[in-house]
Amino acid sequence: MSVKKALITGIAGQDGVYLAKYLIAQGYEVHGLVRWDSDVGAFDRLSRFGRLGVSLDDVTLHIGDVCDPHNTLDLFYHIRPDMIYNLAAVSHVAVSFKTPTAAFDVISTGTLNLLEAMRRLTPRARFYQASSSEMFGNAPAPQNEDTAMMPCSPYGIAKLSAYHLVRLYRAQYDVFAVNGILFNHESPLRAHDFVTQKIVQGVKAISAGRQDCIALGNLDARRDWGHARDYVRGMFMMMQSDVPDDFVLATGQMHSVRSFAEAAFACAGMTISWQGEGLDEVGIDDGGTVRVRVDEAFFRPQELHALCGDASKAQRMLGWQPSYDFQALVRDMMEGADV
Numbered sequence: 001m002s003v004k005k006a007l008i009t010g011i012a013g014q015d016g017v018y019l020a021k022y023l024i025a026q027g028y029e030v031h032g033l034v035r036w037d038s039d040v041g042a043f044d045r046l047s048r049f050g051r052l053g054v055s056l057d058d059v060t061l062h063i064g065d066v067c068d069p070h071n072t073l074d075l076f077y078h079i080r081p082d083m084i085y086n087l088a089a090v091s092h093v094a095v096s097f098k099t100p101t102a103a104f105d106v107i108s109t110g111t112l113n114l115l116e117a118m119r120r121l122t123p124r125a126r127f128y129q130a131s132s133s134e135m136f137g138n139a140p141a142p143q144n145e146d147t148a149m150m151p152c153s154p155y156g157i158a159k160l161s162a163y164h165l166v167r168l169y170r171a172q173y174d175v176f177a178v179n180g181i182l183f184n185h186e187s188p189l190r191a192h193d194f195v196t197q198k199i200v201q202g203v204k205a206i207s208a209g210r211q212d213c214i215a216l217g218n219l220d221a222r223r224d225w226g227h228a229r230d231y232v233r234g235m236f237m238m239m240q241s242d243v244p245d246d247f248v249l250a251t252g253q254m255h256s257v258r259s260f261a262e263a264a265f266a267c268a269g270m271t272i273s274w275q276g277e278g279l280d281e282v283g284i285d286d287g288g289t290v291r292v293r294v295d296e297a298f299f300r301p302q303e304l305h306a307l308c309g310d311a312s313k314a315q316r317m318l319g320w321q322p323s324y325d326f327q328a329l330v331r332d333m334m335e336g337a338d339v
């Protein structure tokens with residue numbers, strides 16, 4: 001029997017590297033799409049592979065761009081993938097307000113290009129779309145597959161259009177295409193500008209005496225944070241199901257940014273107490289030193305206040321369960337090597 005081939009777009013990101021490792025262990029030949037600038041400059045995205053113990057000899061990287069339909073057709077023609085995991089995105093919600101067209105290009109047009117290439121060249125392949133809880137916007141929690149979606153960021157709206165493309169292609173062309181509606185998922189490989197990793201790196205720097213204080217935005221925002229390791233396993237499980245469908249992956253636990261900071265400081269043996277309100281609120285350590293302050297610059301133009309997922313469909317139909325709870329996630333990020 002020939003070895004199955006998986007193509008991962010956005011392979012150099014947190015989820016891409018975890019997924020590549022998982023698929024290699026399952027015996028897949030893993031191909032990854034990376035942008036031309038992935039290994040230049042100060043931020044070497046490809047270094048995530050080494051940090052997770054994945055050798056670059058075990059993946060075939062292709063330089064390209066999902067926004068270019070010639071490139072996607074070419075990739076499908078040459079690789080003939082059995083599985084496509086579309087993880088390519090401008091994944092920073094705040095950045096999508098500054099570069100909405102870029103967000104739409106990569107997320108919406110990129111998904112369309114891949115679906116078109118698949119239906120023309122590998123119609124029996126399976127397609128995973130990285131949909132996001134950001135699509136729910138401020139719909140009341142808990143959110144599941146039946147919750148009305150009311151996104152409130154260019155990122156969320158672009159993700160919702162890609163989600164509908166997947167559903168259209170499934171209905172119209174009978175292709176196997178699934179949406180994984182994933183709530184926030186983090187790890188030691190998370191980029192520094194997401195709030196969890198920003199807090200973790202800030203606490204480590206404060207403990208080491210390299211930094212005095214962490215500046216954050218909305219401390220009251222609440223998220224359902226899981227571990228990326230659990231979520232890539234869920235992606236794979238969706239692709240094994242008999243019938244293509246859409247699934248929420250989440251822990252069902254919701255915590256505020258404030259409580260994430262408390263938990264991270266606690267891992268470093270520090271207790272934080274809060275004083276003041278709004279922009280004047282500060283987090284103070286036992287010795288009376290300000291360790292957290294609020295900076296308006298980190299607030300979103302439109303905030304998404306409370307996300308908490310109901311993953312009972314994935315539990316029931318796929319047998320998926322997260323293995324990391326909130327405390328285990330914070331610990332793993334705090335214990336992970338500096339990234």
Ligand code: F7E
Binds near residue numbers: 217
């Ligand atoms: O923000 C608040 C911020 O940037 C979380 C992506 O993976 O998950 C992620 O999107 C919350 C927001 O993630 C800071 O206002 C406070 O309410 O870590 P984040 P996100 O926007 O939820 C979804 C599911 C995705 O699909 C996305 O691709 O934290 N917050 N202070 C802050 N956020 C940041 N980044 N920095 C702060 O200083």
